[in-house]
Amino acid sequence: MAKINENYLKLPQNYLFTEISRRVKIFQNENPAAEIIRLGIGDVTQPLPKVCIDAMTAAVAEMGNAETFRGYGPEQGYLFLREKIAEWNYQKRGLNVNADEIFISDGSKCDCGNIQEIFSLDSKFAVADPVYPVYLDTNVMAGRTGNLNSDGRFSGVVYLPCTAENNFNPAPPDEKVDLIYLCSPNNPTGTTLDKAALANWVDYAQKNDAVILYDAAYAAYITEKKIPRSIYEIDGAREVAIEFRSFSKTAGFTGTRCGYVVIPENLYGKTSTGEKVPLKNLWLRRQSTKFNGTAYIIQRGAAAIYSDEGQAQIKNLIEYYMTNAQIIRAGLTAAGFTVYGGINAPYIWLKTPKNLSSWNFFDELLTKYNIVGTPGAGFGPCGEGFLRLTAFGSRENTLAAMQRLTK
Ligand SMILES: *Cc1c(COP(=O)(O)O)cnc(C)c1O
Numbered sequence: 001m002a003k004i005n006e007n008y009l010k011l012p013q014n015y016l017f018t019e020i021s022r023r024v025k026i027f028q029n030e031n032p033a034a035e036i037i038r039l040g041i042g043d044v045t046q047p048l049p050k051v052c053i054d055a056m057t058a059a060v061a062e063m064g065n066a067e068t069f070r071g072y073g074p075e076q077g078y079l080f081l082r083e084k085i086a087e088w089n090y091q092k093r094g095l096n097v098n099a100d101e102i103f104i105s106d107g108s109k110c111d112c113g114n115i116q117e118i119f120s121l122d123s124k125f126a127v128a129d130p131v132y133p134v135y136l137d138t139n140v141m142a143g144r145t146g147n148l149n150s151d152g153r154f155s156g157v158v159y160l161p162c163t164a165e166n167n168f169n170p171a172p173p174d175e176k177v178d179l180i181y182l183c184s185p186n187n188p189t190g191t192t193l194d195k196a197a198l199a200n201w202v203d204y205a206q207k208n209d210a211v212i213l214y215d216a217a218y219a220a221y222i223t224e225k226k227i228p229r230s231i232y233e234i235d236g237a238r239e240v241a242i243e244f245r246s247f248s249k250t251a252g253f254t255g256t257r258c259g260y261v262v263i264p265e266n267l268y269g270k271t272s273t274g275e276k277v278p279l280k281n282l283w284l285r286r287q288s289t290k291f292n293g294t295a296y297i298i299q300r301g302a303a304a305i306y307s308d309e310g311q312a313q314i315k316n317l318i319e320y321y322m323t324n325a326q327i328i329r330a331g332l333t334a335a336g337f338t339v340y341g342g343i344n345a346p347y348i349w350l351k352t353p354k355n356l357s358s359w360n361f362f363d364e365l366l367t368k369y370n371i372v373g374t375p376g377a378g379f380g381p382c383g384e385g386f387l388r389l390t391a392f393g394s395r396e397n398t399l400a401a402m403q404r405l406t407k
Pocket residue numbers: 042106107108109110112132183187215217245246247248249253254258259
């Protein structure tokens with residue numbers, strides 16, 4: 001038998017969402033009449049914007065004609081899409097990012113997971129806690145950690161606690177790390193890093209020769225003007241930060257698949273002998289070796305959001321979910337819960353009552369109110385004692401869930 005990568009065995013066996021569906025299934029079997037409302041998973045429910053459908057339909061027609069047919073596209077993504085992203089998401093906001101610094105992908109999960117490959121295996125990394133599990137798990141798989149300890153933490157990892165006490169703005173560690181994973185707006189807490197906190201991180205990265213891996217998948221959900229949508233709003237960030245973005249939550253592309261990474265030209269890593277190497281070159285090499293591009297049709301669909309009409313349509317979509325978020329925040333507050341998030345993100349992070357554990361509160365919500373949330377402990381040790389609800393459900397289900405809780 002071939003030897004396996006044993007790092008995979010360090011990961012906990014039960015994937016969070018598998019355990020949730022197991023518990024929901026058991027409850028539904030025992031209570032077939034219960035009408036369960038799912039506010040657990042982080043998937044969107046509303047259809048794609050019309051501009052995207054029209055652009056993809058036109059692209060399908062092009063593929064059916066020998067004159068306009070396209071085969072393999074550029075590994076970095078089509079220039080028409082990269083130029084639109086640079087213009088609409090960065091240059092129009094006064095930020096210096098150009099099309100050559102953008103790499104199109106089939107979604108941000110793989111980018112967030114793959115980026116670690118271009119860094120040395122002995123890099124020390126820090127990760128927000130709680131957060132989207134992809135950053136930590138992919139580093140475990142790669143062998144950058146020790147084993148999982150009984151406190152729920154892997155040895156060799158620097159955890160950055162995001163708590164109500166620090167306003168979910170973790171401070172840089174006292175020790176030196178090489179890589180820092182931050183997510184703002186954060187999944188699962190729905191909270192954001194403010195300008196001062198982010199500037200503090202950029203300063204830390206400059207002083208410690210570290211790289212910030214900044215996941216801004218929910219940037220389009222930011223409603224407060226003072227909250228940065230891009231890390232490049234911070235002076236000096238171009239020398240220390242990679243930014244990840246996705247069309248999944250912005251334009252409903254979770255099943256359509258398109259995302260991108262920004263790696264500035266002047267962001268460098270170094271060899272063991274101290275030579276500077278542009279990180280952008282390594283990523284291009286990695287992508288052109290292991291990835292053959294996102295479908296032309298999908299890239300046309302994504303590019304369609306960059307017009308006045310497209311922006312108006314995604315604004316509507318986001319407002320639909322953010323109205324759900326307001327309904328959830330108001331409902332939970334009226335029911336006496338302590339809630340965070342939901343103002344600049346489609347996630348509401350609520351403190352469990354009576355100091356219940358995340359999973360015990362999950363069970364109580366399921367059995368008493370027939371509502372499915374996501375236990376906070378599944379996102380990191382500091383998520384214990386919290387539960388995540390999402391605003392991605394339908395209006396009807398969101399209202400019904402809050403009625404059940406406030407009654
Ligand atoms: C949904 C999500 C993504 C994007 O995933 P895709 O692969 O683009 O669908 C990235 N980061 C976070 C934190 C997310 O919640």
